[in-house]
Amino acid sequence: MDLTQNLPNDIKQLIDQHKNKADTDFDYLIGESGYIPSQESVLIDIIAALSQGKNVLLKGPTGSGKTKLAETLSSLFNQPLFSVNCSVDLDVESFVGFKTIDYKDGKQIIDFVPGPLVQAMKNGHFLYIDEINMAKPETLPIINGVLDYRRQITNPLTNEMIRAKEGFNVIAAINEGYIGTTRLNEALKNRFIVIDVSYLQGDELKQLIKDHTDLNDEKLIQQFVQLSSDLIEATQQGRVSEDAASIRALLDACDLSAIIPPKRAILRAIIDKLEDDREKEVVRNLAETLFE
Known part of the structure; x- marks a missing residue:
């Protein structure tokens, strides 16, 4: 594109x-x-x-x-x-570089490796x-x-x-x-x-799924777009963390759904990443309402 x-x-x-x-x-x-x-x-x-x-x-x-x-x-x-x-743990060397021991013409020298x-x-x-x-x-x-x-x-x-x-x-x-x-x-x-930079939704998200995942089933793609919208709303309501609404995780779920059932794909790509059992249940319930 x-x-x-x-x-x-x-x-x-x-x-x-x-x-x-x-x-x-x-x-x-x-x-x-x-x-x-x-x-x-x-x-x-x-x-x-x-x-x-x-x-x-x-x-x-x-x-x-x-x-x-x-x-x-x-x-x-x-x-x-x-x-x-x-x-x-970030320090100055992570930005500018570091000194190291090297050899030149058979002699030991201190060299600078730029960061x-x-x-x-x-x-x-x-x-x-x-x-x-x-x-x-x-x-x-x-x-x-x-x-x-x-x-x-x-x-x-x-x-x-x-x-x-x-x-x-x-x-x-x-x-x-x-x-x-x-x-x-x-x-x-x-x-x-x-x-x-806000979450992609609607037609833009649909295009992203088509361009960057293996999923090509139009019905499933639309269901994942709706799932993303529901997860974003749940995030705004404080019911789940931002991790649950990650577009990156959603794309992983779409990829997996090209091979395995979508609810299992959502479990692996989204739900199992969450730490809070209540958040897991929210995502699981949303998936149950959308996918067979």
Whole structure:
């Protein structure tokens, strides 16, 4: 599916103007397209922001497709995407790289292995920071200078001043209110354009299932679309967690349903991932009403 065919001409021109021919060594880091926006304006606004060199923060529930959106942007701009997956154990080296012992001309030397931040900056590529609000607050200030007008960082391990090459952009993602996350520092958040990414529903979800799963039974596809809508409503009512409404898990269930009965597929892909017995029962009851 060509995402650009329905975009306004001025947005298509922005993509063409900012599309970099990727270095051969980094072709494998260019993401695959496939994200279908719930609203076309979401994609248009992100493209406009990135084309102006602005950082973009994707905010939405788990499984809503934020990582797939980042990969699709990488594909649209033909830009390699370096990634950092945040956790409470994230340290500075996870961003900038680390020192290691190597040998050159028979002599032992200390070499520096660049991390995703340094790689993206030096090559003018995209950096994707997933679940940025999972990182310890004391780790993130290192990237403040990267995210503002300076677009630079002093590597704390080598003292090298690194200035970002043209084309460098930061795309980050957060799951607000998720276990293990912290409130994002306002100074850090202000360095981003914030985009809400919601769950796909209706015709967009139906198309996603057709394009990205092995399921081709029209009746079953429509039933899974309805199941997703019911799960999202249950999430909004506080009856189940966001994990239950994950689009990623739903697609897994659709894939399995091409081979095994749908209720068993839902059990394996969605229900058994949940910890709370009450949540499991809610999903099980919803599936019982839709599938034979």
